[in-house]
Amino acid sequence: MSTLFSFLFQFGDAFAFLVIASMGLAIIFGMMGVINLAHGEFIMCGAYTTVSLAQLGLPLPLAILGGSITAGLIGMVLERTIIRHLYHRPLDSIVATWGATQGVLIVLGSTMQGVGTPLGSFTVGGFSYSTYRVVLMGIAVLLLVSLYLFFYHTRAGVIARATIQLPRMARATGVDTGKVYTLTFGLGAALAGLAGGLYAPTMTLVPTMGATFMVESFVTVVIGGGDIFLGAAPAAAILAVIRSGMTAWQGQLFGQIGLLITVIIVIRLLPGGLSGWILGGRK
Amino acid sequence: MSDMLKVTDLRAGYGGEPVLQGVSLRVGKGEIVAVIGRNGVGKSTLMRTLIGLLPVGAGQIEFAGREVNKVTAQARARMGIGYIPQGRDVFPRLTVRENLLVGETARRGGTPDYDKVYEFFPILKERARQAAGTLSGGQQQQLAIGRAMVGGPDLMLLDEPSEGIQPSIVKDIARNIKRLNAEGFVIDKGRIIAEVGPEDIKDREKVKKWLAL
Numbered sequence: 001m002s003t004l005f006s007f008l009f010q011f012g013d014a015f016a017f018l019v020i021a022s023m024g025l026a027i028i029f030g031m032m033g034v035i036n037l038a039h040g041e042f043i044m045c046g047a048y049t050t051v052s053l054a055q056l057g058l059p060l061p062l063a064i065l066g067g068s069i070t071a072g073l074i075g076m077v078l079e080r081t082i083i084r085h086l087y088h089r090p091l092d093s094i095v096a097t098w099g100a101t102q103g104v105l106i107v108l109g110s111t112m113q114g115v116g117t118p119l120g121s122f123t124v125g126g127f128s129y130s131t132y133r134v135v136l137m138g139i140a141v142l143l144l145v146s147l148y149l150f151f152y153h154t155r156a157g158v159i160a161r162a163t164i165q166l167p168r169m170a171r172a173t174g175v176d177t178g179k180v181y182t183l184t185f186g187l188g189a190a191l192a193g194l195a196g197g198l199y200a201p202t203m204t205l206v207p208t209m210g211a212t213f214m215v216e217s218f219v220t221v222v223i224g225g226g227d228i229f230l231g232a233a234p235a236a237a238i239l240a241v242i243r244s245g246m247t248a249w250q251g252q253l254f255g256q257i258g259l260l261i262t263v264i265i266v267i268r269l270l271p272g273g274l275s276g277w278i279l280g281g282r283k
Numbered sequence: 284m285s286d287m288l289k290v291t292d293l294r295a296g297y298g299g300e301p302v303l304q305g306v307s308l309r310v311g312k313g314e315i316v317a318v319i320g321r322n323g324v325g326k327s328t329l330m331r332t333l334i335g336l337l338p339v340g341a342g343q344i345e346f347a348g349r350e351v352n353k354v355t356a357q358a359r360a361r362m363g364i365g366y367i368p369q370g371r372d373v374f375p376r377l378t379v380r381e382n383l384l385v386g387e388t389a390r391r392g393g394t395p396d397y398d399k400v401y402e403f404f405p406i407l408k409e410r411a412r413q414a415a416g417t418l419s420g421g422q423q424q425q426l427a428i429g430r431a432m433v434g435g436p437d438l439m440l441l442d443e444p445s446e447g448i449q450p451s452i453v454k455d456i457a458r459n460i461k462r463l464n465a466e467g468f469v470i471d472k473g474r475i476i477a478e479v480g481p482e483d484i485k486d487r488e489k490v491k492k493w494l495a496l
Contacts, residue, residue, distance in 0.1 A: 155384060155387075158377065158381045158384050158385060159384075159385055159388060161374070161376070161377060161381075162374045162377055162381075162382075162385040165374045165375060165376055165377065166372055166374055166375075168336055168356075168372075169368065169372040169374070170374075170385065171335075171336070171355070171356040171357045171360070172334050172335075172336060172356050172357075172360055172366040172368070173360055173366070173385055173386055173388055173389055173430065173431075173434065174357050174360035174361045174388040174389035174390075174434060175357055175385065175388050176357050177357070279376075
């Protein structure tokens with residue numbers, strides 16, 4: 001019983017991390033085809049802002065929201081000024097987003113005291129678990145549900161999907177596609193900032209902390225492919241099973257190795273990712 | 284005489300490749316005007332330039348009394364130009380209903396008349412929740428017209444509305460488009476070579492000459 005709970009907790013924790021860390025990247029890649037190497041820096045930006053605001057005395061949830069909004073705004077400015085000019089040059093957009101990361105590292109360049117994990121812990125079968133991590137699992141699910149409702153049940157979400165499918169036709173029906181791209185990039189950046197804010201209380205902030213998230217989020221998006229709901233979400237679930245399973249069996253390092261091996265196998269067999277395979281199979 | 288659309292000596296094309304070499308035409312309010320001509324003479328290029336997906340090289344496009352040469356496609360759509368492209372271009376992974384919802388973007392206020400759209404094309408109501416990419420060609424054509432209709436346009440540009448569609452549905456669509464006398468322009472090698480009335484179009488010999496069949 002306690003072993004089962006332990007495994008479920010490990011799985012839920014890994015799933016929550018993969019979902020929260022990768023959603024921003026998945027939206028920007030899936031909706032705009034831009035591989036955003038600045039993803040980790042948006043995460044870091046969200047984390048630093050969150051901790052700064054919390055140290056100023058703001059309640060943690062508000063501080064996290066502030067971190068997310070800050071990252072989102074920076075994302076929109078970056079899209080307007082740089083990314084926008086590179087939509088027809090995917091490789092250049094990669095270099096540009098990477099360049100942005102180096103700029104941020106130079107500006108920030110310092111380590112920051114964390115705020116400590118809130119909410120304490122609870123005990124099941126002699127093992128102690130962090131309550132905050134259970135909250136994160138709930139947030140991950142809530143995030144997926146909200147994004148689904150947004151993209152499938154609001155006018156703005158439907159227009160965003162239309163723009164992604166046929167940008168020229170969307171323009172010819174009156175859609176301001178430039179605005180859609182700016183807002184989509186902003187949403188992706190805000191989700192990355194949210195990831196940083198949510199995980200800030202669980203780690204020490206260093207300027208290179210984005211890298212911690214990068215491997216996991218890229219692995220999830222590569223395996224998932226372009227569609228968030230048919231791709232990234234199931235990919236996060238599968239990867240969470242692999243990682244928590246490997247970790248329980250052989251430890252943390254093997255969890256990471258398991259992820260990377262999965263990626264190599266999936267790229268070889270399904271170059272379009274899970275969603276590419278599912279959608280391709282339906283045609 | 285108020286012209287809805289007035290095109291004067293329009294030149295346009297792809298990159299450095301000129302396709303339209305001085306096209307002039309007028310469309311009055313409530314008029315149906317057909318542009319006919321062989322493949323590759325510039326009919327689709329004309330349509331794309333009119334909606335703003337291709338830039339104007341030279342000449343002038345006036346819509347509702349305003350020059351729109353530099354106006355973006357999305358702004359032209361919001362001014363009241365509906366565009367139904369060749370190949371329909373319905374949003375394939377959106378449902379029929381969602382496609383129509385996107386069409387509402389072009390509206391300048393008021394609520395769209397869905398009853399009218401569904402009366403014209405009952406299939407769109409039946410298939411409301413189906414992905415547009417899974418519809419037949421004729422159904423997609425009806426959806427593309429419906430999508431333009433909910434935008435409340437003053438002018439509709441239909442590019443090859445009957446291409447690849449079974450004759451029974453073509454008749455159906457034509458009946459819905461036909462309201463007033465048809466008038467025609469014949470385009471050849473990027474120029475308008477003849478302006479013809481409805482009675483000329485019935486004259487098989489003349490039509491054969493223009494289209495060089």
